[in-house]
Amino acid sequence: MIIAYIVAMQAEAQPFIDNFGVQEVPGFFSPLPCRLYHARMGSATDLYVVLNGKVHGSDLIGCESASVATQAAIQKLHPDLVINSGTCGAFSSNGADIAKVYLGNAVMFHDRRVPGDDEWGTQALGNYPVWDGTKALAEKLNLPMGKVTTGSSLDMQPCDLQMIKENNGELKDMEGAAVAFVCSLYNVPVLLVKSVTDLCDNSAETYDEFKRNLAMASEELCKVNIRIVEELKG
Amino acid sequence: MIIAYIVAMQAEAQPFIDNFGVQEVPGFFSPLPCRLYHARMGSATDLYVVLNGKVHGSDLIGCESASVATQAAIQKLHPDLVINSGTCGAFSSNGADIAKVYLGNAVMFHDRRVPGDDEWGTQALGNYPVWDGTKALAEKLNLPMGKVTTGSSLDMQPCDLQMIKENNGELKDMEGAAVAFVCSLYNVPVLLVKSVTDLCDNSAETYDEFKRNLAMASEELCKVNIRIVEELKG
Numbered sequence: 001m002i003i004a005y006i007v008a009m010q011a012e013a014q015p016f017i018d019n020f021g022v023q024e025v026p027g028f029f030s031p032l033p034c035r036l037y038h039a040r041m042g043s044a045t046d047l048y049v050v051l052n053g054k055v056h057g058s059d060l061i062g063c064e065s066a067s068v069a070t071q072a073a074i075q076k077l078h079p080d081l082v083i084n085s086g087t088c089g090a091f092s093s094n095g096a097d098i099a100k101v102y103l104g105n106a107v108m109f110h111d112r113r114v115p116g117d118d119e120w121g122t123q124a125l126g127n128y129p130v131w132d133g134t135k136a137l138a139e140k141l142n143l144p145m146g147k148v149t150t151g152s153s154l155d156m157q158p159c160d161l162q163m164i165k166e167n168n169g170e171l172k173d174m175e176g177a178a179v180a181f182v183c184s185l186y187n188v189p190v191l192l193v194k195s196v197t198d199l200c201d202n203s204a205e206t207y208d209e210f211k212r213n214l215a216m217a218s219e220e221l222c223k224v225n226i227r228i229v230e231e232l233k234g
Numbered sequence: 235m236i237i238a239y240i241v242a243m244q245a246e247a248q249p250f251i252d253n254f255g256v257q258e259v260p261g262f263f264s265p266l267p268c269r270l271y272h273a274r275m276g277s278a279t280d281l282y283v284v285l286n287g288k289v290h291g292s293d294l295i296g297c298e299s300a301s302v303a304t305q306a307a308i309q310k311l312h313p314d315l316v317i318n319s320g321t322c323g324a325f326s327s328n329g330a331d332i333a334k335v336y337l338g339n340a341v342m343f344h345d346r347r348v349p350g351d352d353e354w355g356t357q358a359l360g361n362y363p364v365w366d367g368t369k370a371l372a373e374k375l376n377l378p379m380g381k382v383t384t385g386s387s388l389d390m391q392p393c394d395l396q397m398i399k400e401n402n403g404e405l406k407d408m409e410g411a412a413v414a415f416v417c418s419l420y421n422v423p424v425l426l427v428k429s430v431t432d433l434c435d436n437s438a439e440t441y442d443e444f445k446r447n448l449a450m451a452s453e454e455l456c457k458v459n460i461r462i463v464e465e466l467k468g
Contacts, residue, residue: 031421068305118292152347
């Protein structure tokens with residue numbers, strides 16, 4: 001089985017990279033800045049971790065970078081399963097808490113507003129399929145599930161909140177729908193694993209909260225990913 | 235010389251496709267829905283037109299689709315120049331008019347809001363390079379130039395307008411910065427050609443205005459593209 005993790009930020013992936021002892025394969029995606037790590041696990045599992053990479057010293061985040069990394073990963077690694085692992089905002093009113101880790105049971109965009117009276121409106125929202133083993137995995141590992149909605153900004157504008165509320169979004173991220181869109185084009189299943197760095201319905205400033213909680217959220221994300229890989233290997 | 239046009243909508247490209255007599259190369263990008271058209275022009279120019287393609291019957295529009303098409307086109311066609319041709323909104327206060335065609339002299343995102351106190355804010359805005367022959371071409375063909383700003387929505391929210399105004403944006407589209415971002419990763423020059431379908435500072439509803447003016451804007455776009463290709467061939 002070939003598993004390809006797509007991760008935006010080095011900090012989100014580092015605990016996971018350290019734990020699994022994956023080794024970097026330098027220049028694999030050249031000239032793209034994406035970075036590849038690989039480990040052979042047992043006799044039948046190849047575990048890859050793909051980072052978007054850096055430009056001008058900062059991790060590439062957001063939807064276009066996620067599209068590029070996912071497309072490159074699918075083309076070159078031929079994964080059986082893509083896993084988009086990362087951090088997100090969530091709502092305490094839905095029971096969310098900092099560093100709580102969810103599996104995504106649905107995924108859409110919340111910031112692609114195109115009039116909804118024809119196919120374009122539907123296409124803009126996305127609502128891409130997630131891996132059909134998601135629910136069974138969540139039950140097996142006793143993980144909560146939530147609907148991921150994706151946008152290109154860290155803040156929460158009224159138009160984004162309205163779209164999220166209207167569509168029952170629970171986990172606000174910056175990559176999930178882009179990864180799932182590209183997976184849908186190649187017909188590759190995608191699993192979304194999201195750890196909460198900030199609560200959208202408290203008064204804290206998003207960026208400060210994100211930075212404060214990133215390390216803890218990434219550690220919890222790592223713990224869950226270890227359990228997921230163990231389960232998938234089996 | 236290899237020229238690869240990246241166009242989101244069939245309607246935007248059709249006059250151009252008809253005029254140049256480019257022939258479709260079926261299944262070239264399979265399994266992606268992107269469509270390829272090709273014509274050999276004279277002894278030294280290959281002209282390609284890449285459409286994002288359709289999913290569920292509607293043209294794929296927006297930044298993720300543009301990323302995918304651009305990445306696939308660069309990988310498979312190795313263009314010397316990518317040209318993103320399409321429609322846009324503009325401001326009558328800047329002298330814009332329906333079906334006026336511009337070359338982009340700069341390009342950025344207007345809907346990727348990430349706090350700007352470090353590299354991430356800069357990265358989110360984009361500000362990718364455009365082809366360094368843009369200005370000379372505009373002067374030769376007597377075409378106006380403008381700064382393209384890209385977002386994933388057809389409407390204009392206050393946060394988008396604020397970003398556009400703060401950054402002196404003039405041409406609001408839904409693909410340009412995504413195409414330019416991918417080109418920047420592969421170090422391929424990009425030329426932006428944008429025809430105005432709607433005026434952002436009048437009272438008309440954007441989508442109605444867009445639909446009403448799409449055919450005329452695409453015809454004018456075609457005329458300019460013919461002149462551009464003639465010039466590049468020479």
